[in-house]
Amino acid sequence: MLHLNGVELMSESDNQLSRYNPQLVETKWQEFWDKEQIFRATPSPDQEKYYVLVMFPYPSGRIHMGHVRNYAIGDLIARYQRLQNRNVLNPIGWDAFGMPAENAAIQKKSHPAKWTYDNIDAMRIELKSMGLSYDWKREFATCDPDYAHWEQDLFLKLYEKNLVYRKKALVNWDPVDNTVLANEQVIDGKGWRSGAAVERKELSQWFFKITQYADELLEGLEKLPGWPETVKTMQTNWIGKSHGVEFAFKIKGHKEVFGQEPTPEDSTMDVYTTRPDTIMGVTFCSVAAEHPLAKLTAKYNPKAQEFIHSCQSTGTSEEALEKLEKKGFDTGLKAIHPFTGEEIPVFIANFVLMSYGTGAVMAVPAHDQRDFEFAKAYDIPIRVVIQGDGELLDSQTMTEAYVGPGKLLNSAEFDNLDNETAKQTIAQAFDKKGIGRATINYRLRDWGISRQRYWGNPIPMINCKKCGVVPVPVEQLPIPLPKDVELTGAENPLVTHPTWKECTCPKCGDAAQRETDTMDTFMESSWYFLRYCSPDEQNAPLNTQEVNHWMPVDQYVGGIEHAVLHLLYARFFHKALRDIGEVDCDEPFINLLTQGMVRKDTLNCPEHGWLYPNEADESKGKYRCVKCEKDVTVGRNEKMSKSKNNVVDPNDLIAGYGADTARLFMLFAAPPDQDLEWNESGVDGAWRFLNRLWRLLVDIQDRYQGAKPITTTPKNSALKKLRGKVHETIERVTRDMERQQYNTGISAVMEMTNAGGKILSAGEVTDDPEAGSVLMELAHVAVILLNPYTPHITEELWQMLGQEGHLGKARWPKVDPKALVKDEITIVVQINGKLRSRLITPADISKEELEKAALADEKIVANLAKVTVRKVIVIPGKLVNIVAN
RNA sequence: GCGGGUGUGGUGGAAUUGGUAGACACGCCAGAUUUAGGAUCUGGUGGCGCAAGCUGUGGAAGUUCGAGUCUUCUCACCCGCACCA
Numbered sequence: 001m002l003h004l005n006g007v008e009l010m011s012e013s014d015n016q017l018s019r020y021n022p023q024l025v026e027t028k029w030q031e032f033w034d035k036e037q038i039f040r041a042t043p044s045p046d047q048e049k050y051y052v053l054v055m056f057p058y059p060s061g062r063i064h065m066g067h068v069r070n071y072a073i074g075d076l077i078a079r080y081q082r083l084q085n086r087n088v089l090n091p092i093g094w095d096a097f098g099m100p101a102e103n104a105a106i107q108k109k110s111h112p113a114k115w116t117y118d119n120i121d122a123m124r125i126e127l128k129s130m131g132l133s134y135d136w137k138r139e140f141a142t143c144d145p146d147y148a149h150w151e152q153d154l155f156l157k158l159y160e161k162n163l164v165y166r167k168k169a170l171v172n173w174d175p176v177d178n179t180v181l182a183n184e185q186v187i188d189g190k191g192w193r194s195g196a197a198v199e200r201k202e203l204s205q206w207f208f209k210i211t212q213y214a215d216e217l218l219e220g221l222e223k224l225p226g227w228p229e230t231v232k233t234m235q236t237n238w239i240g241k242s243h244g245v246e247f248a249f250k251i252k253g254h255k256e257v258f259g260q261e262p263t264p265e266d267s268t269m270d271v272y273t274t275r276p277d278t279i280m281g282v283t284f285c286s287v288a289a290e291h292p293l294a295k296l297t298a299k300y301n302p303k304a305q306e307f308i309h310s311c312q313s314t315g316t317s318e319e320a321l322e323k324l325e326k327k328g329f330d331t332g333l334k335a336i337h338p339f340t341g342e343e344i345p346v347f348i349a350n351f352v353l354m355s356y357g358t359g360a361v362m363a364v365p366a367h368d369q370r371d372f373e374f375a376k377a378y379d380i381p382i383r384v385v386i387q388g389d390g391e392l393l394d395s396q397t398m399t400e401a402y403v404g405p406g407k408l409l410n411s412a413e414f415d416n417l418d419n420e421t422a423k424q425t426i427a428q429a430f431d432k433k434g435i436g437r438a439t440i441n442y443r444l445r446d447w448g449i450s451r452q453r454y455w456g457n458p459i460p461m462i463n464c465k466k467c468g469v470v471p472v473p474v475e476q477l478p479i480p481l482p483k484d485v486e487l488t489g490a491e492n493p494l495v496t497h498p499t500w501k502e503c504t505c506p507k508c509g510d511a512a513q514r515e516t517d518t519m520d521t522f523m524e525s526s527w528y529f530l531r532y533c534s535p536d537e538q539n540a541p542l543n544t545q546e547v548n549h550w551m552p553v554d555q556y557v558g559g560i561e562h563a564v565l566h567l568l569y570a571r572f573f574h575k576a577l578r579d580i581g582e583v584d585c586d587e588p589f590i591n592l593l594t595q596g597m598v599r600k601d602t603l604n605c606p607e608h609g610w611l612y613p614n615e616a617d618e619s620k621g622k623y624r625c626v627k628c629e630k631d632v633t634v635g636r637n638e639k640m641s642k643s644k645n646n647v648v649d650p651n652d653l654i655a656g657y658g659a660d661t662a663r664l665f666m667l668f669a670a671p672p673d674q675d676l677e678w679n680e681s682g683v684d685g686a687w688r689f690l691n692r693l694w695r696l697l698v699d700i701q702d703r704y705q706g707a708k709p710i711t712t713t714p715k716n717s718a719l720k721k722l723r724g725k726v727h728e729t730i731e732r733v734t735r736d737m738e739r740q741q742y743n744t745g746i747s748a749v750m751e752m753t754n755a756g757g758k759i760l761s762a763g764e765v766t767d768d769p770e771a772g773s774v775l776m777e778l779a780h781v782a783v784i785l786l787n788p789y790t791p792h793i794t795e796e797l798w799q800m801l802g803q804e805g806h807l808g809k810a811r812w813p814k815v816d817p818k819a820l821v822k823d824e825i826t827i828v829v830q831i832n833g834k835l836r837s838r839l840i841t842p843a844d845i846s847k848e849e850l851e852k853a854a855l856a857d858e859k860i861v862a863n864l865a866k867v868t869v870r871k872v873i874v875i876p877g878k879l880v881n882i883v884a885n
Numbered sequence: 886g887c888g889g890g891u892g893u894g895g896u897g898g899a900a901u902u903g904g905u906a907g908a909c910a911c912g913c914c915a916g917a918u919u920u921a922g923g924a925u926c927u928g929g930u931g932g933c934g935c936a937a938g939c940u941g942u943g944g945a946a947g948u949u950c951g952a953g954u955c956u957u958c959u960c961a962c963c964c965g966c967a968c969c970a
Binding site: 240351368563669670674675684744830871879 | 897
């Protein structure tokens with residue numbers, strides 16, 4: 001019996017000639033990898049490092065197809081890089097804080113920690129059944145006391161650096177989850193998780209100064225060529241940098257309107273505009289409902305108050321906004337135009353946002369669509385100040401605002417300037433007058449991280465009546481969550497717990513209270529990739545030396561849904577940690593691969609609603625419900641989701657076909673960044689290929705046991721051609737690995753094994769003295785090239801081929817350039833670009849000879865009988881195109 | 886509305902980046918094999934045509950000896966943002 005590091009080859013009765021048994025093979029190799037710690041990563045000075053990272057899962061209890069795809073891709077990259085002799089770090093862990101654990105605890109009257117750790121145990125088994133090459137020694141969950149401890153520590157370090165602050169803020173309140181949401185977590189005015197309509201509420205909140213890094217986050221994108229354009233565009237738009245001018249209007253009329261003299265604050269109004277070139281077209285101003293001038297007006301005028309109220313109660317849903325009419329309320333106050341001295345009305349308008357710029361805008365109806373609509377509704381003058389090429393604009397007849405480029409008119413000393421130049425000239429004019437200056441504005445706002453939830457990491461702060469906000473001293477960390485809580489969903493147990501929040505102020509020693517908010521769970525995912533580098537570090541959040549050895553992440557793999565949220569927070573947090581000396585590099589993720597969704601048809605029965613795939617019978621393209629025989633509507637092909645029942649459980653797939661088949665299918669069915677349509681027969685195809693491969697290699701080993709892979713050029717031309725195919729395949733698969741088009745890599749190997757199978761079954765050259773070594777080379781190459789896709793079966797076949805050791809020690813094959821040299825090639829002959837004939841010529845044929853041969857070809861001669869040749873284009877090695885008429 | 890992307894056989898998808906369109910697979914058709922494991926093997930398979938051939942990459946035009954690939958316009962679908970001044 002053969003042995004390999006204590007692992008037995010399949011027993012005699014079950015060996016070489018027997019069928020491919022994935023369950024046996026996979027269990028065997030998973031145990032071997034585990035026992036021998038094959039994928040343990042330790043820094044090594046001799047090898048180039050490679051850090052591959054997959055987005056860690058939330059421990060929901062079961063893996064889904066999205067995980068399988070994500071981790072199959074990540075593992076393929078890890079194994080490929082190992083074969084390229086790189087020292088690979090491929091870690092995994094658990095994004096373990098969050099609301100589902102609390103909801104489950106409420107439902108089951110248990111504790112979130114128990115639910116979470118039970119789920120992790122279940123999911124770990126599932127992940128292990130996939131045969132992923134993780135360094136499991138680095139595994140952690142973000143709810144581990146250790147991880148929470150060092151996160152609190154980092155929070156305090158950033159607080160010291162003045163990157164964290166607290167302020168009262170109007171927040172997005174999710175009434176179902178009873179918590180605050182960041183702007184990024186509000187989608188179409190609804191909570192990203194609960195789907196409930198978000199309300200506005202004013203609360204004291206902790207913020208990270210992400211806006212301080214807005215410019216670097218924006219510019220950093222340019223240094224990331226390995227990121228998809230879509231993600232970079234989304235982040236660019238999210239940051240929303242704009243150049244403009246901020247200036248102040250003098251405000252008058254307080255006495256007339258309110259019967260009161262203005263306070264200094266009330267007598268001016270700051271506005272921000274990106275269009276200073278249209279300054280002479282300003283005919284009114286508008287302010288947000290929350291603007292101080294609006295509030296002032298409301299104080300004296302109940303109708304204004306009513307109007308403001310109606311603004312705030314309008315929904316923020318997509319539809320509501322789209323149909324929302326432009327409405328305003330005239331404050332009666334007048335703004336003084338800074339250049340003309342003209343008095344213009346100031347309105348409270350329902351479409352002005354308090355949270356962007358200054359909450360007040362100068363309105364130019366002729367050149368801004370919103371202002372145009374507003375002016376039409378309230379009969380405000382429209383003044384054209386930019387004239388584009390073409391027809392003359394007429395303020396009386398124009399039906400929409402002109403927002404294009406052009407020359408200035410009706411603009412006094414600025415007349416005839418082109419508007420781009422005017423932006424600068426006028427900005428300077430503001431500066432000279434001392435009432436305004438060029439400003440940069442961002443759409444991005446600071447990251448609010450306070451959450452009124454139990455199952456999160458406590459914010460390590462103390463509120464003292466005397467001293468105010470005081471940070472918890474580092475030596476008192478960690479602040480653990482209380483274990484003795486009962487979750488009801490009504491109120492945060494950290495608030496209601498009898499003792500947890502009570503403490504003494506570190507400054508004055510008086511009784512004080514802890515901050516009861518916990519941190520946004522995006523905090524945990526903002527530095528987990530750093531903690532992976534030194535997961536056991538006991539004295540600090542990070543071991544800087546180890547972190548700097550492994551960082552940055554060379555390849556990050558995950559879902560596109562994190563394009564803005566997680567990926568922007570993580571970039572920011574990383575840069576902040578860089579600035580407190582925790583890590584050296586500027587960007588955490590050099591290359592980003594965003595995999596597409598796994599989708600499946602949805603089935604809907606008129607009686608039973610959404611059906612599971614096995615609840616409908618298919619015949620002739622029609623589906624019937626197995627329960628009621630009614631016709632089933634086949635809905636759109638959609639992302640697999642529990643609510644639509646269009647899910648396939650990866651565990652069933654792995655139990656039935658094995659992990660290798662599941663992985664192969666996932667990687668073969670589509671390029672990784674594209675959506676993947678789930679298709680049962682595609683799985684069968686992958687399964688059959690692995691069986692064919694198995695049989696082919698068993699056949700080769702049977703016939704040519706002991707043959708050494710060939711290293712020279714075979715004499716027989718069929719064998720030479722086959723060897724050419726082998727090396728062409730190495731070249732193609734290598735290229736596909738580098739360009740991350742894994743589906744075509746598999747195709748290439750399939751072509752190669754098909755060619756090998758053909759030679760064997762044809763039987764013509766199987767007795768050639770070199771046949772064995774050519775086929776043995778093919779077998780070896782097939783095994784190694786496929787190892788990143790299907791690790792278990794390739795290990796088993798490697799061993800079956802009599803190889804010492806395991807594939808962890810193998811190296812990616814090298815192309816023998818001699819093997820790629822072809823004796824003859826096929827040349828296409830076209831007439832006027834249409835295919836007319838093919839020539840088989842020696843590979844080294846000269847241009848002239850090729851032209852001659854093409855023109856002498858029978859079919860070509862026949863086709864040229866009635867026309868005159870005008871020109872002949874010869875592309876050596878490819879084609880000849882004859883231009884004739 | 887703005888920004889980004891995608892349209893190729895019955896299906897998933899290829900096409901060395903301007904040079905044989907449809908690789909590889911699924912499905913289907915025909916045949917072989919008394920066929921023990923989700924069969925396997927051989928051949929065929931874009932459309933039209935008996936054939937030579939014609940035609941064909943959402944549509945229209947253009948550049949080019951030559952266009953799935955480049956340019957312009959247009960249609961459809963998908964994703965993101967959405968009154969950001």
